[in-house]
Amino acid sequence: MPDSTKTLPKEISPVSSVNGTDIGVLTDRTEQVWTKGSGKEFSCDKKSTAGSVTQRACAFCGSRVVLYPIADALHVVHGPIGCAVYNWDIRGSLSSGPQLHRNSFSTDLAEKEVIFGGEKKLKESLIELIQYYKPKAAFVYSTCIVGLIGDDVEAICRSVKKETGIDCLPVDSPGFKGTKKSGYQAACEAAYKLVGTASTDGISKHSINLLGEFNIAGEAWMIRRYFERIGVQVVSTITGDGRVDDLRRCHGASLNLVQCSGSMTHLSHLLEKDHGIPMKRVSFFGFEDTARALYETAEHFGDPEMMRKAEELVREEIGKYVPEIKKYKKQLKGKKAALYVGGAFKAFSLVLALRALGMKTVLAGTQTGNVEDYNQLREICDPGTVIVDDSNPLELAKFVLEKDVDLFIGGVKERPIAYKLGVAFCDHNHERKIPLAGFEGMMHFADEVAKSVLSPVWKFAPRRNRAAGSLMTNA
């Protein structure tokens, strides 16, 4: 490696310029970093190590993202301003009607309320907001402070319901309660309070709920149309283009399809326990997984006509896109990819989708995977693949360098790691505005990957092309 000090002005000395092997893994985290074929112990599903710079967010964030797409509900964040403001209208989850969810409402607690309690302000806020916006229900998120100062959010919610007639649902999500996952659980508990409160008339026996599909860039609409084409009624897409009234009657569906397993498994367990609705874990990323989801659903309902339609749909859709995918595959063959995503199911699908493009996954990780998830991930990955749980920027950079990857798939927080090192990037997180699910989504995915991997700009990046830096060195 050339001496990079030569290219930098004196005052910006590279105090910490490193190669991958120079970066160590924190002692507390060695069991969360694993290489396939190493035979070493692997552990996961733990709280984040302090000081590690986890890419995970907190419990509050988990609750907020899961319930965010319920578009005709009021979402009020009870706490000081920070928690509410950082998630104001940043997600790509679309609504076909109401846009109420895109606002950021907060009780914006000030010092005096932290000292004397925020109940009065919460009640006033809720009543005013409900009267003005006429929501179908209200979710009230407790943040760290509320967990500490002991506001009785449940009592306030009861009394506001009494006054306004609108269901107010406390979401017990102080940030310190755990990771995003604990927040998912709190969100499921809150949403579940609405389930079973409306009639299930008119629901077909061939009906499903889609759970953990967030309708990023209209993905849920795409998937809904697939199911409608094969004769399956979609009762509720709870977490994507969601509606309170659909949630109220979703217990009438015959099957729950859970996509983002981390976020919605709890709700589906509740539905199974109380209403006997079975669940299936599915994914709609990539041809293989999308087709499997449709086939498994048809199989579940045991209807040969439905299966025939599913086969026809898959044939037709794949037929539409295969020639294009082949072109992409030719260009992308042999490239190496790293992926770091929130949930494990997305990771599985991505490994397969990348393989379909002729690419190899050399680093795979998730924020919230559990033991079964990682077992499955290890199974589908090639030997030598590094698997990381609850990773951090330095570890990710380390393996990007060591494995010399060509593409990184992740979210906004991972993007600069890739770009700084001259590595292509594909955003697969919820801020994106491009649909990547379903058959059509696989095309967008290939296109997104190709646009970055094949870009002509990399020839200027010093890490990708030593000559790019030599002009400065010689000067």
Next chain:
Amino acid sequence: MSPEITASLDNNAEANHTSKGICQDCTTAAGEPASGPLPEAATRNACKLCAPLGAAMVYKGIRGCLPFLHGSQGCATYIRRYMISHFREPVDIASSSFSEDDAIYGGARNFKVGIDNVVQQYQPEMIGVATTCLSETIGDHMIGMIKSYQDNCGPDGAPLVHVSTPAYTGTHSDGFFATILAVIKHFVKPEATEQQEKQINVLPSMMSCADLRHLRELCGLYGLDCTLLPDYEATLEGGSWDAYHRISPGGTPIDEIADMGSASATLELGHTQATAKESGGSYLEKHCGVCRHSLAWPLGIRLSDQFFTSLSQISGQKMPAVLSDERARLVDAYVDAHKYVAGKTAVVFGEPDLVIALAAFLSEIGIRPVVCATGSKIKKWEQVLASEIEGGIADVEAIAGADHARLAESARRVTPDFLIGSSKGYPIARELGIPLIRTGFPIHDRIGSQRQLVVGYRGTQQMFDRVVNTILETKQNDSGTGYSYL
């Protein structure tokens, strides 16, 4: 994207349903116009961020420094994502990752583990600790925790600086200035030292990387060497790397900070610091005898003149020709374009100091800043604003402690020619069908905000051109004829 894909997206009936111009903050869940008394208790679409973000930004501007938030990990993650989306650079912020037990029994154990891990991973030259709502409310004794940590490390350990930044006492802007003060207090010995004539301190507001670079350049033109605190011009807008950097290169070196007491003057930029109870500049003046120049953002001719006058006074030099030429060209541009902007109106929002400077600038070129709003609640902000707006404030609505819903209501009432502020103003601009001139923080829907120059005559020139061209473009687009000659 291939043409077929684009077509299929556009044909998506539902996608088109999210109509243009929907009023996000005044439409009911059923899609009707909301009616009845306006909600006042809750904050609707805040026009501010939280104090730890300001702290993180200052810490990012110190060489070898890693920011550390003592509280739940979500605070760090949210702030990282917000800053990364604006600057498009790595922003690593550590957290003590509180769990329920820590919230009950105190975060001392996590703090120690967290700092140990940061030292192990990042080998920082300094760790910038900021508290959060959580650690402040449980009353974690930060000073004690830091002292016991440093005592254990001995003199070779990286220094830990601490600032108190609960979100319930102020905004990101307050956090920013509080952190500058905390860093100075930590490193600068409160004693008068021999003054270096050519050495000055510059304490900027939350400006762009390009602004920080330009401030340094301007001081240089007067023969002055400046210590800029913070200096994130390189850490938050760096080059492409050929190896990874644990901590982005750049930032104010700690030894330079320690020497700030020996500077001949401090330029403190931003009106709010002049009236603050204590600030970095006032501390250096009181304890080290460094003469403090409380100045505005140098934006617009009048406010830039004040800035350059201070540089002249300190250096004993007249304005260098390169700057007087820039000023002359700027005056000439003001004249060339004055009729295009005459009588136009603007709604201005953002950080309190930026809003004052923008209002001063707009009013000096003949645009009325009819609504000026900031999310901060700062004493006497309205009075300062009034004193800086040319032509008085009688026709101006000044809103401190504003949120975007409140701002939107005023904007709908006055129907201005344009909005000027962060990308968070886009929904209102879209609804009203008027342009948004993006400046300030955050800008999440355009590239290059870190390179946007606003300060000095040069920055004013760039801002002026943007404002005039925005007005011309609107006029051109709205014209039925579509002249290509204006």
